Amino acid sequence: MVLKLFYDLHSQPSRALFMFLKLSKIPFQSCAVDLLRGEHLTKEFKKNYSKFQKVPFIHEDDFFLTESIGILRYLSRQYPIADHWYPKDSRKQAKVDELLEWQHLNIRLNCSTYFITKFTIPLKTGKDPVPEKVEKAKKYMVKSLSDFEELFLSGDGPFVFGDQISYADLQAACEIEQPRMVGYNSRDYFPKIKTWLENVRKECNPVYDEAHNVVNMIADDDDNLKAKL
Amino acid sequence: MVLKLFYDLHSQPSRALFMFLKLSKIPFQSCAVDLLRGEHLTKEFKKNYSKFQKVPFIHEDDFFLTESIGILRYLSRQYPIADHWYPKDSRKQAKVDELLEWQHLNIRLNCSTYFITKFTIPLKTGKDPVPEKVEKAKKYMVKSLSDFEELFLSGDGPFVFGDQISYADLQAACEIEQPRMVGYNSRDYFPKIKTWLENVRKECNPVYDEAHNVVNMIADDDDNLKAKL
Missing domain, CATH: 1.20.1050.10 (Glutathione S-transferase Yfyf (Class Pi); Chain A, domain 2)
Known part of the structure; x- marks a missing residue:
């Protein structure tokens, strides 16, 4: 199961999630999306990548998830991350x-x-x-x-x-x-x-x-x- | 430990949280805040009730929490609620x-x-x-x-x-x-x-x-x- 992160570092939540993945050593496939060129705005992108047409989002096989804070919470359940990032207490x-x-x-x-x-x-x-x-x-x-x-x-x-x-x-x-x-x-x-x-x-x-x-x-x-x- | 809910039903997240508490049969003490009269805007309110000066928020003894969605997540961990409200899966x-x-x-x-x-x-x-x-x-x-x-x-x-x-x-x-x-x-x-x-x-x-x-x-x-x- 490969975790794919779609992001553009011009976007604030993309940067936060990118840092979290790197610092937590969660393996992911890097999928850059060029917001300035409007790559996310095409019909093809909407159909094949994300109906929300914004970044960041993840694909994990057939599971698609957008909204960086929801993604952080999901990853904190799925991967063994250091507790301080999102405490279990x-x-x-x-x-x-x-x-x-x-x-x-x-x-x-x-x-x-x-x-x-x-x-x-x-x-x-x-x-x-x-x-x-x-x-x-x-x-x-x-x-x-x-x-x-x-x-x-x-x-x-x-x-x-x-x-x-x-x-x-x-x-x-x-x-x-x-x-x-x-x-x-x-x-x-x-x-x-x-x-x-x-x-x-x-x-x-x-x-x-x-x-x-x-x-x-x-x-x-x-x-x-x-x-x- | 008494859960106090501070709310005003003119506020959308107050209504959502009020409904959730009632429908989940979580016992709480009802603490109405009159937004239209600006009850939340006084220095006394800020000092004694909530530094955020908005509703809804909860007090549970010395634990204060604002932001309705954060509160929903907290209550879903603390109380035996029906799974469909916020699924464990x-x-x-x-x-x-x-x-x-x-x-x-x-x-x-x-x-x-x-x-x-x-x-x-x-x-x-x-x-x-x-x-x-x-x-x-x-x-x-x-x-x-x-x-x-x-x-x-x-x-x-x-x-x-x-x-x-x-x-x-x-x-x-x-x-x-x-x-x-x-x-x-x-x-x-x-x-x-x-x-x-x-x-x-x-x-x-x-x-x-x-x-x-x-x-x-x-x-x-x-x-x-x-x-x-």
């Missing part, structure tokens, strides 16, 4: 779930809306970003980052849930790295996020930099330069 | 998770944005809804409902995953009922959704109507009249 697992559910309509929605407003929509329409829309999207993004710092980075320890990294750290970090590609580096404005991101990166490297290579190539900031050194 | 559970994760940025985001644009923002600002914004929100909502029908209601059986109801049915139904309060009843436009909603309602009644009493009181449509008969 019921209350610890519940707190990881709390962040994984919270992030959808907060950092995920708002960091990606900023990215889409500044990059994806102009790319599709051939028109410059609309300044008022960019400002509005930025306001929501900054509020989400501030909430994330207050709600999840107020404890002790290098990671969200103390001394050990979990999948929630990976997912949140990948969402928060995304706007760097359009000129917003949260490290410059949120000191706790800066320290925490560096902890996550160190813990996961060289896989973190491998997953974020595309972000670092596009981003034009100090953290890009550091990654290149 | 790994692949079946993964498919329920797929919908529970998918809905955040699709039916949940778009049905609630329509509701907020037509109701919450005008209530807060004292100004009429902006027609262009209402139309835009409606377009996204209709796309999400269409996607939901295509992706999740194409199989046989009365529920999303065949013959047995799961928590995914509850969560999706509660999101899709929400815009009825501002004049949009998806039953009028999506025949598969209409049939499925009726199946979910019949399976869960009288709890479904109890949870949706507030929706039925505000909605001015045929389904409201039926519920009142």
